[in-house]
Amino acid sequence: MSDRRAQRHAATRQEILDAAWNLARSHGLTGWSLRELAASVGMRAPSLYVYFDGKDAIYDAMFAQGYRQLLERIGRLPTAGEPVEVLRGAAREFFDFYVEDAARHQLLFLRVVPGFEPSPESYALARDVVARLREVLADAGLDRPEAVDLWTALFTGLASQQASNDPGGDRWQRLLDRAVDMFVASEAPAT
Amino acid sequence: MSDRRAQRHAATRQEILDAAWNLARSHGLTGWSLRELAASVGMRAPSLYVYFDGKDAIYDAMFAQGYRQLLERIGRLPTAGEPVEVLRGAAREFFDFYVEDAARHQLLFLRVVPGFEPSPESYALARDVVARLREVLADAGLDRPEAVDLWTALFTGLASQQASNDPGGDRWQRLLDRAVDMFVASEAPAT
DNA sequence: GTCTATAAATGGATAGAC
């Protein structure tokens, strides 16, 4: 059956992607070759071309997968309850997502891979994430566009500091709730 | 005279570094080769080894130069006057420094070059910057360690968003003063 | 779908003449 074959193909594709993420985490986002990637899934380099058109196609699939993961996690966020609690949950989710995987952070949010540009389809996922985040924050009472921008900057900044300057620790993580309070206070000063 | 020769040597070294920064800005921090670098200063690759021990030594010199630039700019900051004004000046200085040069930002604050580790001498400059920043903020009334951490996260976050999502624009730059106010209000709520 | 073999280019780095 062609269905069976397609399923196997997709499974191997995912296996390759998982291995690529592992290499990116251990050797840096650009610190691995197709030979290494193939070896880590028990193949030789040319066989990878059965599943991907080349290295940039692999980066593109990783880019799309990363944004799909983020989108799914935003979707799971509780949106009912006290606005402050909702925002704390959202802040923690974003913080964790960034800190968990520095390589993913670099691929999704910084332009680190020389010459790589995400495909239009993959980039559309990035736009979906921003749109969905905007909805969540609006539901919690943050509907001013500048509020969303400031919110994003604040929590990506905390996560970036944590990942770069205290990996494995909690020096910036501890500041999360306080940062949410600071933010909420400045958005509703007279309430 | 050996003095003349040493001066010429240092000048050429700097010329090479300037060219390396240009390549890093245009082709990405890791998107250039020693051949290209040599060509851009009118040399062939082997001649570079008269001035640097290899590519990582060039990255190391760039790393040190970047932190020296930042240290100098912190030194120029006005420290007298209204604390809020001092903090606004400091915030703007940091923001500009990061946004000006994405490649420099990646080299100094993110681990983007596979295998590269700054030398102890260069890394000492990074520590100097943090110490000096701590002094400036303390002079403006921010002496709690967590306050400094939150400050750093907030303004590197704003700068990173500006550089990544609105290069050449001012979407996050416009939020700077408001962010300082938010920060100051949360640090001195009952004054 | 996976392999061997290999192309074709590029990388950092060194030897030695000038």
Place this chain on the structure above:
DNA sequence: GTCTATCCATTTATAGAC
């Protein structure tokens, strides 16, 4: 100090046998 020549490793990618 700069060069030519070259080494040697590595890269992505392709051709074609099985």
